[in-house]
Amino acid sequence: MKRNTKKIAFALLLNLFLFFVLMFVLDVTGTFSLDGLLSSFGFSESDPAKIEDPYFLAREEIEKQYQAINLRENDLGQMMETIRSNELLQRDKEDQLISMEKQLKEREVKAAETELEKVRRSERVKEVANQLVNMPPQQAVDRLVQQTDDLLVIDILRAIDALAAAEGKASTVPYFLSLLPPERVAAWQRKMANINMLTNDSDF
Numbered sequence: 001m002k003r004n005t006k007k008i009a010f011a012l013l014l015n016l017f018l019f020f021v022l023m024f025v026l027d028v029t030g031t032f033s034l035d036g037l038l039s040s041f042g043f044s045e046s047d048p049a050k051i052e053d054p055y056f057l058a059r060e061e062i063e064k065q066y067q068a069i070n071l072r073e074n075d076l077g078q079m080m081e082t083i084r085s086n087e088l089l090q091r092d093k094e095d096q097l098i099s100m101e102k103q104l105k106e107r108e109v110k111a112a113e114t115e116l117e118k119v120r121r122s123e124r125v126k127e128v129a130n131q132l133v134n135m136p137p138q139q140a141v142d143r144l145v146q147q148t149d150d151l152l153v154i155d156i157l158r159a160i161d162a163l164a165a166a167e168g169k170a171s172t173v174p175y176f177l178s179l180l181p182p183e184r185v186a187a188w189q190r191k192m193a194n195i196n197m198l199t200n201d202s203d204f
Helices: 002-029 034-040 056-133 137-146 150-167 173-179 182-203
Strands: none
Touching (some): 056 137, 056 150, 137 173, 150 173, 150 182
């Protein structure tokens, strides 16, 4: 009985050995896959790592894309803010230029009006001086006395001197002054002296 048991055990081991040798030969020749047989019993040598979440990598990639988009949005926001600041500065400069142009135009208009007023005044002074020269001395003196603007009277007297010089005649101004009230003549002479002083200072 013991011998039969030993023979049976030996036969089983021999058969099992021959079976694995046969499987190895078939696997080497490519006729049969030993890995496939082992994997069917749960003994695969190259058992791949199990992925717990099949969408993990996809979510990671999407998260990276979201982060990149957020960075670009932040960059665009900063660029837009810079553009807005530059636009405000540009508008301020444009407003300043418009204001300066307006002030310059107003000054030019005022200067033109002032110059025109000077021309009109000069023409009017020459006209009055010509009238005074061609009327009786006392009547001319009375008109000068009626003037309340001393500067205008001084300009008229100077215009009378200029007319006499242009015609090569003696000026009637000294005679007019002799007929005028002394206090008025003194006031005119003081103002005329001050004007001449200011004119001489401006020449320097």
